[in-house]
Amino acid sequence: MNDDTLRDTVIADTQRWLERAVIGLNLCPFAKAPHTKGQIHYAVCTADEPEALLLQLQAELTALAEADPAQRETTLLMAPRQMADFLAFNDFLDAADAVLEELGLEGVLQVAPFHPRFQFAGTEEDDIGNATNRSPYPTLHLIREESIDRAVEAFPDAEEIFEGNIAKLEKLGADGWAALDVGASVTESAR
Template structure:
């Protein structure tokens, strides 16, 4: 039996691997590399087993990020492997997450992006390769600073084209390519 610290480390290691190989490696998010290289990403593994426990942790982390020095922590990945493992339950929780932002008075200052192992865009087949742009090893809420996002978009004039380029990248890569990309050595 492994300790919670070892399990937490393994979850973070898998998430970092995905970030480096897929998100940065395929340039799915051109803004991710800078904060990764500067070590400004906070990785938090929640032990929540219920949506209520996750909401409590989410609110803690939103406040933590809001209070943190952006030079030290620019963004947070709140990874929750034990709750909302069903994508449709996860997707419904996103309204609750957005309401938490408003309740904390952080709407417009922070925002929440989302990734999930079963991510599925509306009106797509579950196995559509385009869905893989948002597929992570574990359900993950990505807490971002609005001003950092604004600066990144200014520095990347084609930001509106990211989604289309990502779909094109994934179609070229295909399912086999995705599986090989994420293989652990």
């Protein structure tokens, strides 16, 4: 698949996941507004080397920090040709945090992980609660700290969101999650 087609497909799949799961199930009550206002920037790293992803991450962090929040509130950076293994992706997060630190953006931005095989520590791989952070492709969500602060002000019991999400997903079950059809539409071998 050529890079342009892959990029378009990855963005469409990610938007479907965002609309059906994240917003549709209200897994993140703060996602709907920037989505509706067109303030989410979607970026795709089509390279297959982690070094290329780090360079693109650096560029995307810088661009987000410099952008007017009214135009670009947040960024989703997807890497469809990399880190199919969740543990490799999880290890990569240390390098992502190092980039944030090198840019002097700690306390300004943060990076949140999403992955098709996301697994919280102490859970089984097939635990439905892991779906709260399962996206179609390995994804780095670049978030403004100010946005998090505003969200916490608006929803002071933010820690209850996670517990509520687990309860929603347990009620939905694996079959209900599968019925949302929020996975990748391109097989790993075709990327």
